[in-house]
Amino acid sequence: xxxxxxxxxxxxxxxxxxxxxxxxxxxxxxxxxxxxxxxxxxxxxxxxxxxxxxxxxxxxxxxxxxxxxxxxxxxxxxxxxxxxxxxxxxxxxxxxxxxxxxxxxxxxxxxxxxxxxxxxxxxxxxxxxxxxxxxxxxxxxxxxxxxxxxxxxxxxxxxxxxxxxxxxxxxxxxxxxxxxxxxxxxxxxxxxxxxxxxxxxxxxxxxxxxxxxxxxxxxxxxxxxxxxxxxxxxxxxxxxxxxxxxxxxxxxxxxxxxxxxxxx
Amino acid sequence: xxxxxxxxxxxxxxxxxxxxxxxxxxxxxxxxxxxxxxxxxxxxxxxxxxxxxxxxxxxxxxxxxxxxxxxxxxxxxxxxxxxxxxxxxxxxxxxxxxxxxxxxxxxxxxxxxxxxxxxxxxxxxxxxxxxxxxxxxxxxxxxxxxxxxxxxxxxxxxxxxxxxxxxxxxxxxxxxxxxxxxxxxxxxxxxxxxxxxxxxxxxxxxxxxxxxxxxxxxxxxxxxxxxxxxxxxxxxxxxxxxxxxxxxxxxxxxxxxxxxxxxx
Amino acid sequence: xxxxxxxxxxxxxxxxxxxxxxxxxxxxxxxxxxxxxxxxxxxxxxxxxxxxxxxxxxxxxxxxxxxxxxxxxxxxxxxxxxxxxxxxxxxxxxxxxxxxxxxxxxxxxxxxxxxxxxxxxxxxxxxxxxxxxxxxxxxxxxxxxxxxxxxxxxxxxxxxxxxxxxxxxxxxxxxxxxxxxxxxxxxxxxxxxxxxxxxxxxxxxxxxxxxxxxxxxxxxxxxxxxxxxxxxxxxxxxxxxxxxxxxxxxxxxxxxxxxxxxxx
Numbered sequence: 001x002x003x004x005x006x007x008x009x010x011x012x013x014x015x016x017x018x019x020x021x022x023x024x025x026x027x028x029x030x031x032x033x034x035x036x037x038x039x040x041x042x043x044x045x046x047x048x049x050x051x052x053x054x055x056x057x058x059x060x061x062x063x064x065x066x067x068x069x070x071x072x073x074x075x076x077x078x079x080x081x082x083x084x085x086x087x088x089x090x091x092x093x094x095x096x097x098x099x100x101x102x103x104x105x106x107x108x109x110x111x112x113x114x115x116x117x118x119x120x121x122x123x124x125x126x127x128x129x130x131x132x133x134x135x136x137x138x139x140x141x142x143x144x145x146x147x148x149x150x151x152x153x154x155x156x157x158x159x160x161x162x163x164x165x166x167x168x169x170x171x172x173x174x175x176x177x178x179x180x181x182x183x184x185x186x187x188x189x190x191x192x193x194x195x196x197x198x199x200x201x202x203x204x205x206x207x208x209x210x211x212x213x214x215x216x217x218x219x220x221x222x223x224x225x226x227x228x229x230x231x232x233x234x235x236x237x238x239x240x241x242x243x244x245x246x247x248x249x250x251x252x253x254x255x256x257x258x259x260x261x262x263x264x
Numbered sequence: 265x266x267x268x269x270x271x272x273x274x275x276x277x278x279x280x281x282x283x284x285x286x287x288x289x290x291x292x293x294x295x296x297x298x299x300x301x302x303x304x305x306x307x308x309x310x311x312x313x314x315x316x317x318x319x320x321x322x323x324x325x326x327x328x329x330x331x332x333x334x335x336x337x338x339x340x341x342x343x344x345x346x347x348x349x350x351x352x353x354x355x356x357x358x359x360x361x362x363x364x365x366x367x368x369x370x371x372x373x374x375x376x377x378x379x380x381x382x383x384x385x386x387x388x389x390x391x392x393x394x395x396x397x398x399x400x401x402x403x404x405x406x407x408x409x410x411x412x413x414x415x416x417x418x419x420x421x422x423x424x425x426x427x428x429x430x431x432x433x434x435x436x437x438x439x440x441x442x443x444x445x446x447x448x449x450x451x452x453x454x455x456x457x458x459x460x461x462x463x464x465x466x467x468x469x470x471x472x473x474x475x476x477x478x479x480x481x482x483x484x485x486x487x488x489x490x491x492x493x494x495x496x497x498x499x500x501x502x503x504x505x506x507x508x509x510x511x512x513x514x515x516x517x518x519x520x521x522x523x524x525x526x527x528x
Numbered sequence: 529x530x531x532x533x534x535x536x537x538x539x540x541x542x543x544x545x546x547x548x549x550x551x552x553x554x555x556x557x558x559x560x561x562x563x564x565x566x567x568x569x570x571x572x573x574x575x576x577x578x579x580x581x582x583x584x585x586x587x588x589x590x591x592x593x594x595x596x597x598x599x600x601x602x603x604x605x606x607x608x609x610x611x612x613x614x615x616x617x618x619x620x621x622x623x624x625x626x627x628x629x630x631x632x633x634x635x636x637x638x639x640x641x642x643x644x645x646x647x648x649x650x651x652x653x654x655x656x657x658x659x660x661x662x663x664x665x666x667x668x669x670x671x672x673x674x675x676x677x678x679x680x681x682x683x684x685x686x687x688x689x690x691x692x693x694x695x696x697x698x699x700x701x702x703x704x705x706x707x708x709x710x711x712x713x714x715x716x717x718x719x720x721x722x723x724x725x726x727x728x729x730x731x732x733x734x735x736x737x738x739x740x741x742x743x744x745x746x747x748x749x750x751x752x753x754x755x756x757x758x759x760x761x762x763x764x765x766x767x768x769x770x771x772x773x774x775x776x777x778x779x780x781x782x783x784x785x786x787x788x789x790x791x792x
Contacts, residue, residue, distance in 0.1 A: 005555060007548065013445030015305035017321040020271065023300050024324030027269060031326055035300070036551050036563070041543035044446055045507050057545040060552030060659070062559055073507055076482030126482045128497035131324070181541030182572055218604030218654045233656035234545075243573050243601055277709030279569035281585040281762075284535065287564050288588030291533060295590055299564070308710050309771050337771055340746030390746045392761035395588070 004033040004142035005061060009054055009069040010130065011042040018128070022068075022135040025121065029139035036061075038069075045073040047097050048160060052178060055101035056234050058089055067102075068130075068138045069093040076126035081114040081133050082157060083147050090147075092138045094129070097160035115151035165189050172197045172260040174237070179254060183245025184219075187258050189237040198262050205229050206259040207239055208250045216240075225249075268297040268406035269326060273318055273333040274394065275306040282392070286332075286399040289385065293403035302331075309337040311361050312424060316442060319365035320498050322353055331366075332394075332402045333357040340390035345378040345397050346421060347411050354411075356402045358393070361424035379415035429453050436461045436524040438501070443518055447509025451522050453501040462526050469493050470523040471503055472514045480504075489513075532561040532670035533590060537582055537597040538658065539570040546656070550596075550663040553649065557667035564589075566597075573601040575625050576688060580706060583629035584762050586617055595630075596658075596666045597621040604654035609642040609661050610685060611675050618675075620666045622657070625688035643679035693717050700725045700788040702765070707782060711773025715786050717765040726790050733757050734787040735767055736778045744768075753777075 006026060012018040023035055038057050042050040050071035058067050072079070072094040080095040086106035091099050095113075114133060117124075119140050121132040137150055165174035165188055174189040185207070205212040216228040224243045227250070232238040237258070239246045246252065270290060276282040287299055302321050306314040314335035322331050336343070336358040344359040350370035355363050359377075378397060381388075383404050385396040401414055429438035429452055438453040449471070469476040480492040488507050491514070496502040501522070503510045510516065534554060540546040551563055566585050570578040578599035586595050600607070600622040608623040614634035619627050623641075642661060645652075647668050649660040665678055693702035693716055702717040713735070733740040744756040752771050755778070760766040767774045767786070774780065 005559070007552075014301070015303055016444045017302065017317050018445075020300065020302040020321045021324040024271075024321065024326075024329075027298070027300070028324065028326045031269070031298075034555070034559075036548065036555070037542070038545065038548040039543055044509075053545050057548045057552065060549040060556065062552075062556045065552075074482075074484045077484035125497040127494065131497065180544045181546075218602075220602045220605035230655065233653040233659065245572075278565070279567055280708045281566065281581050282709075284564065284566040284585045285588040288535075288585065288590075288593075291562070291564070292588065292590045295533070295562075308773075338746075338748045341748035389761040391758065395761065 004030065005036060005065045006033055006138050006142055007036045007038050007057075007061060007065060007067045008040070009038040009042065009050060009057075009067065010040045011044050011046065011050065011071045012040050012130070014040050018130065021131050025131055025135040026139040026142075029136060030142045033139070033142045038067075042071050045071065047071050047073070049178065051098050051100050051160060054098065055105060058091075058102050059106065061089070063088040064090070066090040066092065066138050066141055068134055069098050070130045070134055071098060072096070072129065075129050079158075080154075081129060081137075082154070083112045083114060083137060083141070083150055084108060084157070085110040085147055090141060092134050092141065095158050097158045099157070100159040101162070103159070110147055111154050111157050112147045113151045113154045116149065119150055163188055165193060167197065170262045172262075174258045174260070176252060176254050176256045176258065177236075179247050179252065183241070183247035183249075184232065185239040185246050185250070185252050186232065186234060187237045187239070189258065189260065191231045191235045191237075194231075194237055194260065197260065201263045203263075204261045205237075206261065208252065208256070210250060212239075268294065269300060269329045270297055270402050270406055271300045271302050271325060271329060271331045272304070273302040273306065273314060273321075273331065274304045275308050275310065275314065275335045276304050276394070278304050282394065285395050289395055289399040290403040290406075293400060294406050297403070297406045300325075306335050309335065311335050311337070313442065315362050315364050315424060318362065319369060322355075322366050323370065325353070327352040328354070330354040330356065330402050330405055332398055333362050334394045334398055335362060336360070336393065339393050343422075344418075345393060345401075346418070347376045347378060347401060347405070347414055348372060348421070349374040349411055354405060356398050356405065359422050361422045363421070364423040365426070367423070374411055375418050375421050376411045377415045377418045380413065383414055427452055429457060431461065434526045436526075438522045438524070440516060440518050440520045440522065441500075443511050443516065447505070447511035447513075448496065449503040449510050449514070449516050450496065450498060451501045451503070453522065453524065455495045455499045455501075458495075458501055458524065461524065465527045467527075468525045469501075469503075470525065471520070472516065474514060476503075532558065533564060533593045534561055534666050534670055535564045535566050535585075535589060535593060535595045536568070537566040537570065537578060537585075537595065538568045539572050539574065539578065539599045540568050540658070542568050546658065549659050553659055553663040554667040554670075557664060558670050561667070561670045566595075570599050573599065575599050575601070577706065579626050579628050579688060582626065583633060586619075586630050587634065589617070591616040592618070594618040594620065594666050594669055596662055597626050598658045598662055599626060600624070600657065603657050607686075608682075609657060609665075610682070611640045611642060611665060611669070611678055612636060612685070613638040613675055618669060620662050620669065623686050625686045627685070628687040629690070631687070638675055639682050639685050640675045641679045641682045644677065647678055691716055693721060695725065698790045700790075702786045702788070704780060704782050704784045704786065705764075707775050707780065711769070711775035711777075712760065713767040713774050713778070713780050714760065714762060715765045715767070717786065717788065719759045719763045719765075722759075722765055722788065725788065729791045731791075732789045733765075733767075734789065736780065736784070738778060740767075
């Protein structure tokens, strides 16, 4: 039998004992399972960023992978702990919108509120459900327990709105939704939307004071230091700088607008 | 048979070849063992911080887990390389106090000075015993070798003092011992000590210019940006800021005092 | 059978979905293989740094380990994707010099240009060959496929020049090639070269305004804060500060010169 895989995505960082104690808890319950870090560097409390990254990663893993995702500003408060089963994967974490886009992409089969203390650590701290609730539930799930074992089925769960680009006449107005490790600016303008908007006409992309009138095929295009626009591996419009950081070059921040003008 | 688990805790960071070469050495000796990082971001040479984090992590792992811990400013000098067996776990690393609190918590069964070069890499560098001594010893141990194989039993080893809070009349004076990834300030005031000190009377917590007169249940309490006090997942008094960083807000540093006044 | 090991060395950082999606792709093809991170913190686009770190890590792993290494500023451009087989290891990544020194150290057996789309993800993005080409090839290789399956054998590949120290009369002029996590300055002056140059005579090491006239055995030598010179675990001359950072102390940068004068 192939080993179970549990991935971890959190905003816990890696300098403390938080992530490792979760891994210990999992391995104590299922010493055979494979643990893979997605990232622990989600910006603190940034549910939206966590949800976006999870949605662009989960489907590369083998089917039946269990994704443990914790960005949980309301830990110990009213938000519910849940297990969400999509067509091909399992997700365990807080019910605060983290699973919005994985649900949209893979289709939600079943959502269970985690209420059965039999599968929790005891006592439960009020500040660290990652270790005390989510990790043990993911571990028992990896042993083959059925989702219903962990609590009661629910029909509603929290979802986030996706900020879609707005169209105003000949302008499409989007924004930067993520800045990656290289300083590439990833926007909310999807490839399909972009092409249906520009309709084979000339276009101008405006970001800060910069104007870009063509799409590049890769980061290597243009001269060193040139600002380029391209569709990256996520299918969203990206602004990049060859062998440099667009973030630094344009002093850009998440939330900054990007404009696409058609027919110029 | 379930796989052996070796955890790693160091101050090596993750940008160099240090951690990976240790993992390579281990896998060359025992290709079946599971490697789990606790953290590699202990502040450089900070034995006390390493000892504290290890003590709050080790027991979440399955019994018989081998914890490889290296914060080793005296590498190549006079400090001895040791293997410490507690009731339920194994620890391998330098004899400089790193294992003080795991020993206190789990009880020390046996300590062996690593003197048998048969289980070391050869030649041994004078600057990297992690790779040349500790990693191979942990790996051979994971294959089931007995602790005595690695050297001679010793009866004394280095321990650190725990800085306990001091009581002066109606004041309990503690200090910040760790600042976590979220900027939460973790102090040396334990839950039991706190409650036995305040004796059901009103109290005032003073940190910098801030005054806090109640305990919160979780990070979600209070308004966004409010400074709160609570007992976190380690059972030590913590100062936190809702959806923010107490470290930044209070410009706090490790070692800063915290005062608890009773009966006001 | 022992599990296959695939290591990963990239400049991708760990905050995005890049590394995790590669791991997902690998595990989907070979769910049994062990994944070990070497580092993901190579300076962006710094092929030379990646090549150096890889060369000092690869040989600690078990023979037949597959090293996946991606520092790839020309991704999607003209550089070729390759598989390089040395006497004892496999390497998968871009043909841009990354494998220069592993080839020199272990001897190159065979180099294959990756041209067989059967083993790629489809469609292939133009910006992320790590996920779409290199990860699946490494995974299929770990299942035992022969190198020839992935493309056509080639006889030339890109190599980098090693910047050797220059000798000018009684001076040997080297430079800082790497600064590690502790702020140790690692130079390009190898142990053998150093000793054959100084010929048992007194010597003076000059770095910035600092003068050092002896070699230390370990980081623990000298007083706290003292600047020392020693041969570290890589066999290159290193400048270090006891319980401190030589980088900060000397305000040093990569590329800065180091002078060794003989006979003073």
